[in-house]
Amino acid sequence: MNGEACRCEQIAESADTLSLWERRLLNEFQRGFPLTPRPYADIGARLGVSEREVLEALARLGEAGVVSRVGAVFRPNRVGSSTLAAMSVPAPRLLEVAEIVNSYAEVNHNYEREHRLNLWFVLTASSKARLKEVLADIERCTGLAVMSLPMLADYHIDLGFDLAWT
């Protein structure tokens, strides 16, 4: 976890040193990624750089943590089953409990937040039964209650995030 905190500092610098075409790459291709045999070449053509430069930039930005991945964002609960879960964890136990929660492959996001319910995480499992099992398991392992808040409606149309550079 300390490792992650340190990594962020290095990345803050790298985000400031992105070239103009790299900024456009990040801002303009969060959606509408080309469904063509050579998508990276097509992106390069639009940005005036080569396929190889696009691939190298994505690899480097991926390593730096700026890019999480090139891929798909799925609509919740159309594939698998997911929920948002919250726990009220005594401060001295927070790291220990966060580690337990992190240890499940089904947990993809896990944050400390400013509230009595101070640990919030998102679980995505291949089935409802598996989701229930993991929630019960976390309660058993930590001895703490987990509040599960499954999504009832999704209002957001995900268009990516405008990085407001241009």
Added chain:
Amino acid sequence: MDLNIDDDNYRLIGAIQRGLPLVPRPYAEIGTRIGMTENEVMARLNGLMACGVIKRLGIIVRHHELGYRANAMVVWDVPDHEVDAIGACMAGFEQVTLCYRRPRRPGWPYNLFCMIHGRDREDVLAHVETLARSCRLEWCPRNVLFSRRRFKQRGALYVGAA
């Protein structure tokens, strides 16, 4: 479209859930892994987008690393019969990156959740005010849960997570 775990679509989702490979022909490479042609992979991805299983296909960035250091989950207690209209209003805001209706629980009265990213705390709080004004929610009980520490952040694994 309902997805069955034995579907070819499900295998395709499993093959791309960690991201497309950074090679010149990523769809061909995915196809090789799961026994599909490049054309079939592209056609199926197109279909999954058309029917809404895939919200978007592209570069997924980490806000924090790009200088958006503050994020808050903002929760609202809005009347149940108005939640759809208010959710639609919130979803239109650029700074709102997620917006969901979720159930209330004992001791947890909030039924509408949105995620807001900003350069810093003040930035996020200013967005919350704008949102409240624009969607006429000044009177609504709300709570702003800033994130303090990130313990984990990655894409969800839908297939074979266990």
